[in-house]
Amino acid sequence: MREEVYRAAGRLGLAVLVVSNGSRPLRPPGLPNVRMVFVGSEADAADDWIAAHIEPGDICVTSDIPLAARCLAGSARALAPNGHVWSAANIGEALAGREVARHLRELGAATSGPPPLTKHDRSRFLSALDTEIRRARRGAGAG
Numbered sequence: 685m686r687e688e689v690y691r692a693a694g695r696l697g698l699a700v701l702v703v704s705n706g707s708r709p710l711r712p713p714g715l716p717n718v719r720m721v722f723v724g725s726e727a728d729a730a731d732d733w734i735a736a737h738i739e740p741g742d743i744c745v746t747s748d749i750p751l752a753a754r755c756l757a758g759s760a761r762a763l764a765p766n767g768h769v770w771s772a773a774n775i776g777e778a779l780a781g782r783e784v785a786r787h788l789r790e791l792g793a794a795t796s797g798p799p800p801l802t803k804h805d806r807s808r809f810l811s812a813l814d815t816e817i818r819r820a821r822r823g824a825g826a827g
Contacts, residue, residue: 689745701721707725743817745763749782761819
């Protein structure tokens with residue numbers, strides 16, 4: 685959903701930080717409001733950087749549930765690429781479900797990852813992104 689974020693941020697004059705450890709090559713879009721941040725290759729280096737630098741009113745787009753929890757703890761907002769808005773009301777259950785799935789994998793059970801994104805997910809994401817930007821601009825509390 686990077687392109688959608690770039691377009692929305694450009695239209696509204698918002699800054700975008702794309703944080704990467706370089707494991708997946710990202711091509712910066714060359715837009716004045718988009719800045720690439722490269723971090724070390726250590727496990728969770730990108731997540732650690734985001735959690736250390738995110739501020740109230742910022743929005744993190746991530747499918748990583750622990751990162752979403754860390755962002756919420758920092759009074760920021762978190763939004764999944766499928767349009768799911770993470771909040772204080774739903775992050776605990778998501779973390780617990782993730783832990784159960786991890787335990788099942790350790791026991792040898794096959795667990796499925798997230799399904800591929802659909803056109804409906806893209807539409808839901810754009811709507812949720814717009815809503816979260818409006819809430820952040822109004823200064824409404826996270827989650």
